[in-house]
Amino acid sequence: MRAADREQAIIEEAVRFFAERGFEGQTRELAKRMGITHSAIYRYIPSKEALIERVYEHVYLSRWQASWAPLVTDRARPLEARLTQFYLEYVERVFDYHWVRIFAFSGLKSFDITSRYLAIVRDQIILPACAELRAELKLPPPQEVPVGEREAELFWGLHGRIFYLAIRRYVYGTQTPEDLAPIVRDAVRAFRAGVAPVIEDILREAQR
Numbered sequence: 001m002r003a004a005d006r007e008q009a010i011i012e013e014a015v016r017f018f019a020e021r022g023f024e025g026q027t028r029e030l031a032k033r034m035g036i037t038h039s040a041i042y043r044y045i046p047s048k049e050a051l052i053e054r055v056y057e058h059v060y061l062s063r064w065q066a067s068w069a070p071l072v073t074d075r076a077r078p079l080e081a082r083l084t085q086f087y088l089e090y091v092e093r094v095f096d097y098h099w100v101r102i103f104a105f106s107g108l109k110s111f112d113i114t115s116r117y118l119a120i121v122r123d124q125i126i127l128p129a130c131a132e133l134r135a136e137l138k139l140p141p142p143q144e145v146p147v148g149e150r151e152a153e154l155f156w157g158l159h160g161r162i163f164y165l166a167i168r169r170y171v172y173g174t175q176t177p178e179d180l181a182p183i184v185r186d187a188v189r190a191f192r193a194g195v196a197p198v199i200e201d202i203l204r205e206a207q208r
Helices: 003-021 027-034 038-044 048-061 068-072 079-094 097-108 113-137 149-172 181-206
Strands: none
Touching: 003 027, 003 038, 003 048, 003 097, 027 038, 048 097, 048 113, 068 079, 068 113, 079 113, 079 149, 079 181, 097 113, 097 149, 113 149, 113 181, 149 181
C-alpha cells in the first residue's frame, strides 16, 4: 500500500475507533484492530494528538460547505427560506454516527474539536443570521447595537433543537423521525414566527 493510502486508512479507521471507544481509546488498540504494529501508526502520524487533528479535518472541516455562509446572507430570499435550506443541507452532511459521537466524546474529554467547530458555526451562521434577522425586521444593525448573548442564544436554541435529534439518534440510541425534512421546516418556521417580539425587546433594553 502506498504511504498516502496507508495514512488515509489509518485516519479512516481512527474515525470509526474513536466514535466507538471515545478518545480514551489507545493507539495500541487501534493498531491491533488494523492488524499493524503500533510503531506503524507513528511512521505516518507523529502523535495521538496529531491523529486527533487529522480526524477533525477529515470528519468536520471536510463536511463544512463553503456555500453555507453566503446562503445565510443572501437577502434575495426571506430569512426563513435561507435558514430552512441551510438546516436541510446541514442534517444531510452531519447527521452521521461517527460525526456525532466524536463531537460528543470531544466535549467530554475537553479536546478542542467541539469548541473549534462551534466557533465556525457561530462566526459563519449564528452571528450573520442575527444581523440578517435585524435587517428583515428593520432593526438597528450590529454595527450600531452589537449582538449580545441573549440575542445569539435565540439562534443557538434553534441550532440546538435541530442538532439534538442527532444526539438522540446516535448517542442516546432513541427513536427519531426517519424523514427529518418536515421536522427541520417546522423548527425554522416556529422560530421565525415567534422570534420577532423577543428580539425587539432585547434590543430595546440594550438601547436604554
